Amino acid sequence: MTFKITASPKSLELLLKERTYSAHNYTPVPIVFDSASGIHVTDVDGNEYLDFGAAYSAVNTGHNHPKILEAVKAQYEKCSLVGRGFTHSLYAQFCEEVCKAFGFERVLTLNGGGEAVEFAIKLCRAWGYVKKKIPQDEAKVMMVAKNYHGRLLGVTSGSTNPTARANYGPFIPKVGPAYGDGKMLPFNDLEALEECFELEGDKIAGIIIESIQGEAGIFPPNPGYLDGVRALCDKYNVLWCADEVQMGSYRCGAKRWGYENTSNSKPDVLISAKSMSGGLYPCSVVCSSSEIMDSIAPNSHGATFSGSPIACAATLAALKVYEEEDLGANVAKQGPHMLAELDRLCCKYDLIEQVRGVGLIAGVDINVELLAQNNMSVWHVCMFMRAMGIACKQVHDRTVRLCPPLTVTRDQIDAMISSFEQCCQTLLKLQPQDIPGVSDFHFLGH
Numbered sequence: 001m002t003f004k005i006t007a008s009p010k011s012l013e014l015l016l017k018e019r020t021y022s023a024h025n026y027t028p029v030p031i032v033f034d035s036a037s038g039i040h041v042t043d044v045d046g047n048e049y050l051d052f053g054a055a056y057s058a059v060n061t062g063h064n065h066p067k068i069l070e071a072v073k074a075q076y077e078k079c080s081l082v083g084r085g086f087t088h089s090l091y092a093q094f095c096e097e098v099c100k101a102f103g104f105e106r107v108l109t110l111n112g113g114g115e116a117v118e119f120a121i122k123l124c125r126a127w128g129y130v131k132k133k134i135p136q137d138e139a140k141v142m143m144v145a146k147n148y149h150g151r152l153l154g155v156t157s158g159s160t161n162p163t164a165r166a167n168y169g170p171f172i173p174k175v176g177p178a179y180g181d182g183k184m185l186p187f188n189d190l191e192a193l194e195e196c197f198e199l200e201g202d203k204i205a206g207i208i209i210e211s212i213q214g215e216a217g218i219f220p221p222n223p224g225y226l227d228g229v230r231a232l233c234d235k236y237n238v239l240w241c242a243d244e245v246q247m248g249s250y251r252c253g254a255k256r257w258g259y260e261n262t263s264n265s266k267p268d269v270l271i272s273a274k275s276m277s278g279g280l281y282p283c284s285v286v287c288s289s290s291e292i293m294d295s296i297a298p299n300s301h302g303a304t305f306s307g308s309p310i311a312c313a314a315t316l317a318a319l320k321v322y323e324e325e326d327l328g329a330n331v332a333k334q335g336p337h338m339l340a341e342l343d344r345l346c347c348k349y350d351l352i353e354q355v356r357g358v359g360l361i362a363g364v365d366i367n368v369e370l371l372a373q374n375n376m377s378v379w380h381v382c383m384f385m386r387a388m389g390i391a392c393k394q395v396h397d398r399t400v401r402l403c404p405p406l407t408v409t410r411d412q413i414d415a416m417i418s419s420f421e422q423c424c425q426t427l428l429k430l431q432p433q434d435i436p437g438v439s440d441f442h443f444l445g446h
Helices: 009-021 066-076 091-102 113-130 153-157 190-200 225-236 258-262 309-324 327-348 368-372 378-387 410-429
Strands: 033-037 040-043 048-051 106-110 140-142 204-210 239-243 269-272 284-288 352-358 361-366 393-395 399-402
Touching: 048 410, 066 309, 091 106, 091 284, 091 309, 106 113, 113 140, 113 153, 113 204, 113 239, 113 269, 113 284, 190 204, 190 225, 204 225, 225 239, 258 352, 309 327, 327 352, 327 361, 327 410, 368 378, 368 410, 378 393, 378 399, 378 410
Parallel strands: 140 204, 204 239, 239 269
Antiparallel strands: 033 040, 040 048, 106 284, 269 284, 352 361, 361 399, 393 399
């Protein structure tokens, strides 16, 4: 077996230093980026990779897109930050273009996806008290089980991931998937959703749902599910909030939003972040109608860096790139090919149990019981791919996530597939230490 990447001494040195001085809140695949352009990444040792992680969908336009980079550079030379006590020359244009492009009447700007979901919780509650007339302090905001909406306390309160919740309680009440006598509301289950609304709908202000569940392992909605969510929210006067932080910006197909590619319905509230600004500067938004947004009072929510001149410049440039380069069309073209090739590997090799996906994102479930016979885990699959020059990461204990920039070509997808096929053919014939980097980077906890 010939591996492309066999030695990473500088990466090892830096990761050892990182483990000494950084909080251990992440366990990275040991690729230490030094430079990146498009889908191509070079690490500090000069090793080159194809990026099939795309910063959790934050670099849909590719790393350092030149048009977005130029817009950001130009704005830095003019004005970088004003805070929210003043405004700036790009903000009105930003709000108008975002509302028109995204199909909503009002926008509130923030920085990260978790912040945006936290505001959506507040917006639902405010609307529930002001418009729906829920008694004060009784409004409930539903989520579904196995969700991922970020790491802040409000969204962690609604998580069902034991690792995410451990040692962080007490949690914020009336946020999350619990209803009735302690049942957990599942994704893709309209019967359970109607039962939940039937039991508690008079107190439920909103429900926040990822249009495609990402960190659960890439689970698309069943046909008709989101349309059913829309119908039930209308029936019980509940706000449907679509979390498109990872799955928006054409990740899932020819249309901008995951819900547009998987349903015929529109949510009341849209949450977007990550790649809406091309990955060059943090920007997130919550969009809704004027009637819903009017539920919040002035000076009741915001952030110093939200809607900054740099965030606006990056986002306005990124919006142009998505349209001028027709990235949605490339997703519609390349996505089916990637998923079909992964399905082919699934049918051919015992290592792969199942493939799920939509557009240019896939979750590949690995036969971890088979790996365990060789003292391996899904981490070893990602390390094998790393040694082949493919950057990808696992989701939980049994899934490999594949998520390239939307600029990816067929040849680049085929290179990833070829590496994955070699993994399927070879991995179980190896000992863990035979995979380059496994012995060096064992301290990362696998």
